[in-house]
Amino acid sequence: MSLEEPFTDLKIETQSSGFYKGYSLPIALVSKLSVSLLVLWALVWPFSANDTLRSWKSGLLIEFNTFYDVSVGLFAFFLLLIALIPATGRMRLGAEDEQPEFSNFSWFSMMFGAGLGVGLMVYATAEPLGLWETNPLTVSGEVAPRSEEAIEGAYRYTFLHTGFHAWAIYVVTGLSLAYYAYTRDMPLTIRAALTPLLGEYANGVAGHVIDILGVVATILGVAVTIGYGVSQLVDGAFLITGMQWLVDSAEATANPSTAGLIAALALVMMMSTLSAVSGVGRGVKYLSNINLVLSLVLLAVFIVFGSFSFAVTTYAAALVDYIANFIPLSFQAYSPMSKAEFASVLPAEAVPFVGELFTGATDAWGTKETFLDGLSADAASLSDETKAVAYEAGTQGRLFEWQAGWTTFYWAWWIAFSPFVGLFLARISKGRTVREFIIGAVVAPSLVCFAWMTILGGSAIDLELNGGANGAILAASTTATLFVTLGEMISGHFLTIISIMCVLLTMTFLVTSADSGILVMNTIMSGGSEDTGLVHRVIWGVLLTLVIGTLLIAGGGGLEALTNSMIIGALPFSVVLLLMCVSLAKAMINDLRRSSNEEHSDTSSN
Structure with a gap:
């Protein structure tokens, strides 16, 4: 029995003239209206906005903590399955003879910079150190915090948060979009990934809603990333220059001031918008290559001056432990305690x-x-x-609170980031096989992230464990931990040079993330077109700046309002991601059946 041809007649109506020429008016207007209302709310009633967002986030986590955690486990196993199955793994994202557009080096550079660049700069030292103090093993009383025994738990959950699970979230989106765009010649937009389920309804309101959710999630995911990045930028600038207005007090561990954050944000977003105007082939590509080179230099500094032998031992042990605990880590969800x-x-x-x-x-x-x-x-x-x-x-309550504050926060962040990173991955991955895409975009970046976390974070832990830092690194804020760790390792002019390099690296990572996000949002609103208007890129650069700036002000210069908004906004898109898995499985199975029927017909006719 032959199968019907798949639905590919995706028609996203765009304006033929006027200011919104080439854009879908419903998606563009509703997305802008949603973002503008959030900006006005945070600007006019900052304290009310912050309190309300905090309350909504708390209620959401009580009800959906398990949903977030189990969903991410399903994403990882779904990708593992289709990569291992020979028939699905060898499918090519494009024509059979299609060649990749970018070299492996540029492909990995752009993927690395867009996916976890800023996060690695902020958390490479802070996360392992923080988890050394508190993780499920210490929370439950199995091991003592800040002990040698606590290192295992610290890296088990560090690898969980930055490894295969995190990248699986991105790749579910990216693979889904790339599959329909390059094997079925459909627009590179979010709704295309659900056409096997929606059919012709993807051309109507349902399709608009899905694309709008993608734009809003992208805004919030990129906003949190830039929020943390500019905070680290201010910390670094203060430690280098000593300018008092950058922080709330004169102490090195003081938090960045609101004025410092807004100034850094304005600089980063101006550069990001200019880069976005230049497009993927020039601005994003060159910045990504610079990011990777500077990252390797920073890694080399920690290898030479840090605790490299400690890192190598920890890497091997932690990787084995992570894989051994992969299944329980994937589906371990704690319930709140009344x-x-x-x-x-x-x-x-x-x-x-x-x-x-x-x-x-x-x-x-x-x-x-x-x-x-x-x-x-x-x-x-x-x-x-x-x-x-x-x-x-109270152990159950502590475990829930820990998971909601660490793991679920990360899953929400990656989910909110996934429309941006996923569409960007799809944009740069034409011509690669499904297996190559999954291995290249899940396994390879994870192994690099593990190296970063063990080399940089391991040096921080070793300095504290052996008493060399005397609590200085532990006392530092999240975004200042990297600079304080460097200060414990090196000194003098060399410290100044490396600190300046770290500030520049953070800035280029921020610019890469922001300009890629701007390009992706415009691609979604233009119905999948990669040739979007320059004026609209500038407008969305301004809107993104306003979202981040007003939420920073609402949070009193802190990142709470930003992170709460992101966790709330990620929930509806997590449902879209689950539907993408179902949709992609259906599409692949039916395409293989069609291919088999065609081969059988050819054999019969001969």
Whole structure:
């Protein structure tokens, strides 16, 4: 029985003239309206916006923490399956004789810079160090924080957050878009990935909604990335120049000031918009190559002056541990704990203090010592056994709070980032096979990220573990950790030179992320066209700047409002990602069946 031909008649109506010539008016207007309302809300009622976003985020995590975590595990296993199956793995994204547009070096450079460049600069030292202090093994009391035994857990979850799972999120989007664009000659836009499920409905309101969700998610994902990046940029600039206005106080570990963040943001976004105007083939490509070269220089500094032997040993052990725990890490989701659940397991004498005990016992960022020290005089008078039981009873709550604050935050970030990175990956991957795409965009970047995390982060941990840093690195803010670690390793003019290089590297990573995001948003709004209007690229550069700036102001110069918005905005797009997996599986199975039927018909006719 022959199959019907797949639906490929995707018609995204665009304006033939006027200001929005070449753009889909519903997508462009609704996307701009949504972003503009967010900007106005954060600008006019900053405190209300911040409080509301915090409340929405908390409620969302209570209901959807498990959904986020299990979904990401499914993405990783879905890609593993289609890469391992010979028939699907050898499918080519394009014609059978299609050759890749970019060399492997440029392809990897652009993929690396767009996918995790800024995140690696901010978190390469901060994440392993932070997880050394608090991870599920320390939260549950299995090992002591900041101990040699805690290193295993620190890197197990560092690899989880920056490894195969994270890149799988990007590649689900990228592979879906590339498959339909290059094997079925469809527009390179989000709705195309759901055409096997939507059919002709993709041309209507349903398709518009999917593309709008992609634009909004991209805005929020890129906004958080740039928010962290400009914070690190200000930290570095302050440590190099000592200019007081860049921070809230004169101390080296002080947080960046709002004025410093806004100034850095304006500079980065101006450069990003100019780069976006030049297009992928020039601005993004050249900046990405520079990023990779400077990254290798920074890596070499840590190899020579850092704890390289510690890093090599940790890399091997952590990689084996990550793979050994791959399945439980993929589907391990913790549920929130209610006060009633907590009270039900307390001894009778502790029930009158349930509120106070619950708050401290479920705090994932504290320790048993801080829990005991924080008790009031009456609660502290409880027996040691009762207090121990109360703290143990809060383990589930601590594990949930930790997962929501670390892992789920990351999954939301990668999901919000996936329309941007996925479409960008699809744009630069024409001519590659499905297996090559998955290995090249999941496995290879993950192994490089692991090296970064063990070489840079391992040096920070080793300095603290052996007492060389005397707590200086642990005391630094997230975005200042890299510079403080460098200060413990090297000194003098060489430190100044490397710090300046790090600032430039952060800036080029930021520019690459922002200009790629601007290009991607315009591609979605123009119905998949890669030749978008220069004026609209500039407009979206300005809008992106306003979103980040106003949410920074709403958060009092902090990143809370940005991250809360991103976690909320990522939820609807996570549903789209799951549908993409179903859609791609259906398309591949039916295409293989059609191919088999054609071969059978040819054989019969001969």
